[in-house]
Amino acid sequence: MTIQGYVRASGEVGIRNHVLILPVVVCASEVAARIAASVPGSVAVPHQHGCGQIGSDFDQTKRTLVGFATNPNVFGVVVVGLGCEKVAAEQVASDIASFGQTVELVVIQKEGGSTGAIQKGIKIATGLVEKAQKVQAEEVPTSSLVLGLECGGSDATSGLASNPALGAASDLLVAAGGTSILSETPELMGAEHLLARRAVNEKVAEKIFKIVANVERQARRMGVDIRGAQPAPGNIAGGITTIEEKSLGCIYKAGIAQIQGVVDYAQEVCGPGLWIMDTPGHDVESVTGMVAGGAQIVAFTTGRGTPAGCAIAPVIKITGNSRTYHLMEENMDINAGTIIDGQETINEVGQRIFDLMLEVARGRMTKSEKLGHNEFAITRLGLTI
Amino acid sequence: MRAIAITEKDNVATALGDTKGGEVVVVHQCDVNRKIKVRDPIAFGHKFALQRINVGQNIIKYGEVIGKATATIEPGEHVHIHNVESQRGRGDLPTKE
Numbered sequence: 001m002t003i004q005g006y007v008r009a010s011g012e013v014g015i016r017n018h019v020l021i022l023p024v025v026v027c028a029s030e031v032a033a034r035i036a037a038s039v040p041g042s043v044a045v046p047h048q049h050g051c052g053q054i055g056s057d058f059d060q061t062k063r064t065l066v067g068f069a070t071n072p073n074v075f076g077v078v079v080v081g082l083g084c085e086k087v088a089a090e091q092v093a094s095d096i097a098s099f100g101q102t103v104e105l106v107v108i109q110k111e112g113g114s115t116g117a118i119q120k121g122i123k124i125a126t127g128l129v130e131k132a133q134k135v136q137a138e139e140v141p142t143s144s145l146v147l148g149l150e151c152g153g154s155d156a157t158s159g160l161a162s163n164p165a166l167g168a169a170s171d172l173l174v175a176a177g178g179t180s181i182l183s184e185t186p187e188l189m190g191a192e193h194l195l196a197r198r199a200v201n202e203k204v205a206e207k208i209f210k211i212v213a214n215v216e217r218q219a220r221r222m223g224v225d226i227r228g229a230q231p232a233p234g235n236i237a238g239g240i241t242t243i244e245e246k247s248l249g250c251i252y253k254a255g256i257a258q259i260q261g262v263v264d265y266a267q268e269v270c271g272p273g274l275w276i277m278d279t280p281g282h283d284v285e286s287v288t289g290m291v292a293g294g295a296q297i298v299a300f301t302t303g304r305g306t307p308a309g310c311a312i313a314p315v316i317k318i319t320g321n322s323r324t325y326h327l328m329e330e331n332m333d334i335n336a337g338t339i340i341d342g343q344e345t346i347n348e349v350g351q352r353i354f355d356l357m358l359e360v361a362r363g364r365m366t367k368s369e370k371l372g373h374n375e376f377a378i379t380r381l382g383l384t385i
Numbered sequence: 386m387r388a389i390a391i392t393e394k395d396n397v398a399t400a401l402g403d404t405k406g407g408e409v410v411v412v413h414q415c416d417v418n419r420k421i422k423v424r425d426p427i428a429f430g431h432k433f434a435l436q437r438i439n440v441g442q443n444i445i446k447y448g449e450v451i452g453k454a455t456a457t458i459e460p461g462e463h464v465h466i467h468n469v470e471s472q473r474g475r476g477d478l479p480t481k482e
Contacts, residue, residue: 216476
């Protein structure tokens with residue numbers, strides 16, 4: 001089995017060929033957005049971070065920016081800095097270059113302000129887009145794919161239809177030698193014992209228990225009941241009563257494959273098979289983390305319906321709720337509600353998701369791509385200083 | 386109207402359509418169909434009890450514990466946040482570390 005991919009200097013394979021305009025700090029976000037708005041074929045990821053951050057929180061933001069920029073779906077990067085930020089533009093650019101990635105730098109304070117920086121950025125980005133268009137995709141093995149698994153706006157159909165079907169698709173990819181990432185640690189709570197049984201060794205099983213216990217420890221530290229946010233009001237309206245119920249439905253999307261390891265937020269997974277990434281349940285932060293960790297494609301199940309996409313990776317939207325499919329058809333790629341309606345089996349829909357994944361990996365655009373959904377968000381670990 | 390219970394252990398079923406209170410629904414549980422009269426209006430995706438569940442007893446869905454009953458729940462009664470409590474992520478409760 002093969003897909004169409006772009007083989008990068010690092011040897012990694014991309015399924016898209018984006019030119020990324022990357023602000024390293026909130027103060028550069030507007031300039032980055034203006035550059036991308038003037039250069040068709042480029043995309044910016046405005047964000048509110050990069051200043052007033054220390055310790056592991058700073059490290060994580062930097063790791064996410066560098067990981068995102070070195071995702072193989074990216075052909076080249078324009079790093080935009082202000083000039084006095086904590087996450088220094090020069091350092092980020094040099095970290096990105098160390099992976100063999102094409103990178104150029106624009107620093108607002110050195111370009112005499114917004115206008116100069118925007119003009120320089122437009123010129124560089126235009127040149128990168130021209131170069132990117134000359135690169136040909138080639139036949140590469142399906143095992144090159146790294147799939148991010150996501151669910152959001154869940155309802156009762158998520159655990160009954162869309163997640164089990166995505167699990168079947170994830171198992172097909174793992175069987176083909178590919179990689180799959182399960183994330184959203186709070187949504188493993190109440191189901192972690194089932195995942196731990198599937199761990200490749202005792203150490204990985206312990207790590208699974210540890211990351212979930214850490215979420216509960218944080219809740220105790222703050223003296224809060226996580227029911228204030230999990231399940232979310234929409235989950236409850238959709239019939240999900242407790243976090244345990246939500247989690248048990250969530251983990252179906254990881255199929256039945258053995259779990260190879262647990263990685264930190266935005267950390268690269270190191271080998272084929274199924275992995276867990278320690279991310280929040282916040283959909284956009286979770287997807288950003290998995291893409292920064294190397295996922296070139298995301299499969300996202302939803303019961304209530306959500307439009308969220310990703311700036312550099314195609315996101316396939318799957319709903320287990322036929323009503324939602326018909327209500328939000330412009331956002332939904334696959335209706336897994338046919339399982340509830342008794343028209344298709346879980347495995348049949350799983351095969352359909354897998355087949356669509358391969359088509360998307362050969363260049364077919366997803367609904368989120370066609371609609372220009374370029375969501376991006378980095379999760380925080382500490383206070384802004 | 387149909388409903389589904391995922392494993393033999395489950396003491397709740399999920400409605401696969403909207404139903405008014407007092408209606409008899411067919412519950413599919415592990416290749417066996419049984420009829421049960423729902424007491425409350427149950428919306429699509431929501432749960433109802435398959436048997437009497439006493440206060441403090443576990444609510445079982447997917448064959449696993451999803452919470453504890455905070456009130457006695459009669460067969461056919463709506464099972465949701467008004468009569469079930471999560472046992473996890475309860476930073477508001479003193480728990481053993």
